Amino acid sequence: MMVLSGDEAVAQAALDAGAAGAFAYPGTPSTEIMEYLQEHIGEAAGAAGTVRVTQWCANEKTAYESALGVSFAGKRAMVSMKHVGLNVAMDPFVNSALVRIHGGLVVVVADDPSMHSSQNEQDSRLLAEFARMPCFEPSDQQEAYDMVRLAFDYSEAHEVPVLLRITTRLAHARDLVTTAPARAVSDMGKTGDTYAWVLMPAMARRQWAGLLAKQAVFRADADAASRLELGSNELGVITCGLGRAYYMENEDDWAQAHGGERPTHLHIGRYPMGTEKIGALASRVGRVLVVEEGYPYVERDLRGIFGAPLPVAGKMTGEIPLAGELSADSVRAALGLSPREAVAAAAIEVPGRAPQFCQGCPHADSFTALKKALEGEVEFFAASDIGCYTLSALPPWNAVESCVDMGASVGMARGAASVGQKRAIGVIGDSTFYHSGMTNLIDAVKYRTPMTLLILDNGTTGMTGAQPTISATSRLPRLLEGLGVEKEHIRVLEAHRRAIEADAAAIREELAYDGVSVIVMVRECIEWLKKARKS
Amino acid sequence: MTCDIILCGVGGQGGLSVSVVIARAAMAAGLHVKQSEVHGMSQRGGEVLAHLRISDREIYSPTIPKGKTDIIFAFEPLEALRYLSWLSVERGTVVAAMVPILNIPNYPDIDSVFGEIRKIPRARLIDADTIAKEAGNVRSANLVLVGAAADLLPVPPKAIEKEVEALFSRKGEAVVQANLKAFELGRHIQHA
Numbered sequence: 001m002m003v004l005s006g007d008e009a010v011a012q013a014a015l016d017a018g019a020a021g022a023f024a025y026p027g028t029p030s031t032e033i034m035e036y037l038q039e040h041i042g043e044a045a046g047a048a049g050t051v052r053v054t055q056w057c058a059n060e061k062t063a064y065e066s067a068l069g070v071s072f073a074g075k076r077a078m079v080s081m082k083h084v085g086l087n088v089a090m091d092p093f094v095n096s097a098l099v100r101i102h103g104g105l106v107v108v109v110a111d112d113p114s115m116h117s118s119q120n121e122q123d124s125r126l127l128a129e130f131a132r133m134p135c136f137e138p139s140d141q142q143e144a145y146d147m148v149r150l151a152f153d154y155s156e157a158h159e160v161p162v163l164l165r166i167t168t169r170l171a172h173a174r175d176l177v178t179t180a181p182a183r184a185v186s187d188m189g190k191t192g193d194t195y196a197w198v199l200m201p202a203m204a205r206r207q208w209a210g211l212l213a214k215q216a217v218f219r220a221d222a223d224a225a226s227r228l229e230l231g232s233n234e235l236g237v238i239t240c241g242l243g244r245a246y247y248m249e250n251e252d253d254w255a256q257a258h259g260g261e262r263p264t265h266l267h268i269g270r271y272p273m274g275t276e277k278i279g280a281l282a283s284r285v286g287r288v289l290v291v292e293e294g295y296p297y298v299e300r301d302l303r304g305i306f307g308a309p310l311p312v313a314g315k316m317t318g319e320i321p322l323a324g325e326l327s328a329d330s331v332r333a334a335l336g337l338s339p340r341e342a343v344a345a346a347a348i349e350v351p352g353r354a355p356q357f358c359q360g361c362p363h364a365d366s367f368t369a370l371k372k373a374l375e376g377e378v379e380f381f382a383a384s385d386i387g388c389y390t391l392s393a394l395p396p397w398n399a400v401e402s403c404v405d406m407g408a409s410v411g412m413a414r415g416a417a418s419v420g421q422k423r424a425i426g427v428i429g430d431s432t433f434y435h436s437g438m439t440n441l442i443d444a445v446k447y448r449t450p451m452t453l454l455i456l457d458n459g460t461t462g463m464t465g466a467q468p469t470i471s472a473t474s475r476l477p478r479l480l481e482g483l484g485v486e487k488e489h490i491r492v493l494e495a496h497r498r499a500i501e502a503d504a505a506a507i508r509e510e511l512a513y514d515g516v517s518v519i520v521m522v523r524e525c526i527e528w529l530k531k532a533r534k535s
Numbered sequence: 536m537t538c539d540i541i542l543c544g545v546g547g548q549g550g551l552s553v554s555v556v557i558a559r560a561a562m563a564a565g566l567h568v569k570q571s572e573v574h575g576m577s578q579r580g581g582e583v584l585a586h587l588r589i590s591d592r593e594i595y596s597p598t599i600p601k602g603k604t605d606i607i608f609a610f611e612p613l614e615a616l617r618y619l620s621w622l623s624v625e626r627g628t629v630v631a632a633m634v635p636i637l638n639i640p641n642y643p644d645i646d647s648v649f650g651e652i653r654k655i656p657r658a659r660l661i662d663a664d665t666i667a668k669e670a671g672n673v674r675s676a677n678l679v680l681v682g683a684a685a686d687l688l689p690v691p692p693k694a695i696e697k698e699v700e701a702l703f704s705r706k707g708e709a710v711v712q713a714n715l716k717a718f719e720l721g722r723h724i725q726h727a
């Protein structure tokens with residue numbers, strides 16, 4: 001038995017399942033999967049001479065494609081990411097459902113309902129359906145471990161990737177997990193059916209037909225794996241994922257209020273979901289409550305277009321809030337139980353405490369310089385990106401004006417500049433630049449769009465806990481040159497208090513240039529330094 | 536028996552390691568334990584929150600329902616007030632450090648913050664920093680708080696001490712001793 005977070009349980013299961021390759025890009029709440037893998041790969045069992053890799057990659061798409069290559073080569077692979085990372089990897093993700101998976105491929109996606117550290121709360125179960133890929137959803141840490149082990153077997157048995165969907169609370173909560181004996185790193189050798197990996201129209205059509213034909217099997221297996229516990233005729237509760245925990249937290253109280261009888265309960269842990277047990281539940285009860293984390297996905301299917309034959313309560317009817325994560329309290333209310341008596345809230349206002357830059361953060365100096373450079377200017381657009389530096393959108397900085405998706409700062413500044421926006425500035429971190437900023441810069445170079453890009457190069461992916469950036473600071477100027485940025489408009493500056501005047505002057509000069517300029521603001525992340533000193 | 540604990544503070548205070556100490560001690564005693572925390576953006580000088588649930592029966596929700604919390608450990612006094620509606624009316628209490636972290640412009644008057652905490656039955660406001668210094672390491676303030684509520688925890692002090700030793704051993708004997716001392720000094724605070 002081990003004490004593991006959901007992320008760690010997933011990682012331990014990948015080690016025990018004999019995965020040869022694991023790939024990821026950092027993103028809360030999925031980051032700790034790769035961190036755990038890298039920390040423990042050395043202790044993991046494996047045949048002598050077996051190569052096992054655990055690698056941070058440039059982005060989720062490159063990570064995904066590496067995992068696909070491992071599968072092709074006949075070994076087991078895991079790729080892990082946060083929910084919006086799956087958007088970046090969407091191309092390989094959807095198409096990988098059509099190839100004939102060889103070594104088991106498990107795609108772990110951590111959703112972030114309530115947006116604790118994210119830009120949206122998209123529900124990856126819908127994207128699994130979009131790709132016609134089986135999706136497993138654990139309800140606790142033990143199940144996360146067990147399901148990953150199972151998902152590798154399932155992936156190989158059905159020659160399809162399996163998406164494992166977890167959510168923030170599951171990823172970051174800890175519990176006791178019982179592990180199963182580790183198996184050796186499997187090596188089946190390269191696929192013998194390469195045509196099934198060539199998605200040209202003729203082959204893709206054949207593969208697509210095959211994938212569609214498997215759906216009935218996926219549904220039947222999902223049905224068999226779902227757990228139906230018969231109880232009351234009055235209420236049927238359908239739970240998914242962590243919804244089960246929040247429901248169980250209140251089940252005793254519901255029973256107590258209903259003569260000791262518990263609701264009839266169906267827990268669904270796999271998709272596409274089966275229909276038999278749902279039918280069995282529906283034929284027994286007078287009404288149904290659906291408790292699921294994310295979108296009303298199961299609920300929507302239950303209702304259909306013509307409506308369900310019995311009342312269904314959930315997110316679509318407002319018993320459970322449509323936005324945000326579930327809680328034991330929201331599920332309690334949906335069950336019709338009165339709230340527990342609690343201590344009154346404080347009589348004084350408790351102000352929020354927003355996150356801010358660490359003491360000594362180089363970004364703070366970069367934004368001081370940028371603000372100074374823009375002093376007195378009215379016409380400018382400071383587009384930003386995703387990382388610690390996005391905090392500069394808040395007071396006291398109010399320095400940047402947008403944050404949409406990875407790499408968008410470059411493209412948005414460019415787009416605005418191309419139609420006449422003066423002083424269009426993109427502000428991006430080094431890791432985000434490698435992730436998705438470079439391609440936008442190529443567009444800017446091609447069209448000589450008058451814009452200035454600030455790359456805040458702290459040598460790490462700071463926000464997620466300081467993972468190494470994919471490329472070294474020293475190589476960045478040469479890369480920029482290679483992309484076609486003019487050498488005299490690539491400025492490498494020190495992001496430091498002592499250099500603020502000079503930095504501001506340099507930014508002003510480049511803002512005046514009628515072409516593409518890139519300013520690299522260099523200083524190491526404080527968090528990274530702390531971490532480096534510790535290890 | 537269940538004991539639901541909220542640990543809260545400001546990013547960088549290291550409160551989460553205390554959660555680990557109590558959790559491990561409970562597990563060693565054969566109890567069920569669930570721990571939940573939020574990582575990522577919230578850690579940079581913002582609010583930090585961990586839930587720790589201990590029970591002799593199976594625990595379901597990773598987070599504590601409102602009105603069920605037994606103890607709020609607040610490593611910063613204002614942070615305690617954020618979670619009062621999670622406190623149990625019958626059993627709930629607050630154990631809070633007194634030194635505020637003034638990294639926001641609209642921090643309320645500190646006496647009104649203390650006043651709100653003192654409204655909670657059996658609340659304990661602890662000058663943890665001073666006591667931690669006395670113990671030899673100001674960074675051990677969190678363990679002063681744990682000591683100050685040791686009588687409310689479902690595990691004996693010896694079990695806590697054992698986990699403190701295990702957790703801090705790689706930081707050297709001085710750190711271990713300071714934390715043990717901080718825990719002990721916390722235990723001997725007389726509560727009104």
